[in-house]
């Protein structure tokens with residue numbers, strides 16, 4: 001993540017230049033100098049609004065990364081543990097920007113403990129690690145429910161829903177399932193990665209993301225759809241849930257990609273290539289350092 005995303009920077013600079021240009025044109029056509037102070041006011045208002053988010057991010061980076069957070073990440077995130085020094089600095093930077101940007105709360109806006117918020121930010125930072133130009137696609141934030149699950153009526157500690165990724169609304173997570181996802185880092189089950197993958201998937205479809213595969217350049221939506229159709233779900237390493245549709249296939253595969261990438265690569269190399277191109281990283285290179293004592 002960048003303090004100012006390149007896409008945002010382009011528009012900020014373009015509009016900041018456009019406002020005086022339009023003002024000069026009005027002045028030239030009307031000959032009325034009264035437009036000048038109005039123009040200055042408009043430019044100042046625009047810059048205040050446009051630079052609010054980068055300013056908040058910059059403020060969020062001012063303080064040093066808390067030692068207790070680093071210790072927590074080392075004990076709970078195998079991904080963070082496997083990174084080299086530069087990688088860890090980028091990860092910590094992304095965690096802080098995520099926490100500045102994304103509202104994470106309990107039901108009814110209740111505040112949550114820092115370890116819960118940190119775990120959510122850490123999962124997002126791992127998924128964004130190869131994509132510094134991407135932003136977390138969570139404009140409506142994250143709502144965490146108590147217990148292991150909730151039901152279809154959003155009754156807590158009932159039903160069997162561990163998380164949800166509604167197209168309009170916050171990402172929903174059950175706290176117990178979130179913790180469980182990080183407790184066993186190699187089982188290929190992580191509700192945070194699963195739900196966040198749904199948000200990334202929708203963004204990629206909306207933006208018309210293209211993947212550069214060995215077979216050629218292909219649209220993201222087409223690549224994952226074809227892979228889902230030709231995947232042998234009967235003998236797959238992925239859970240049966242992946243057979244439901246291409247969106248669930250990608251979300252389930254993302255869990256395995258970030259938690260247990262080696263078996264996924266060996267069993268399904270084409271799927272692995274698609275995920276590697278999507279996330280622009282190969283988690284094998286990070287996770288396997290844990291076993292080499294680095």
Ligand SMILES: [Zn+2]
Pocket residue numbers: 194198247248251
């Ligand atoms: Zn799902």
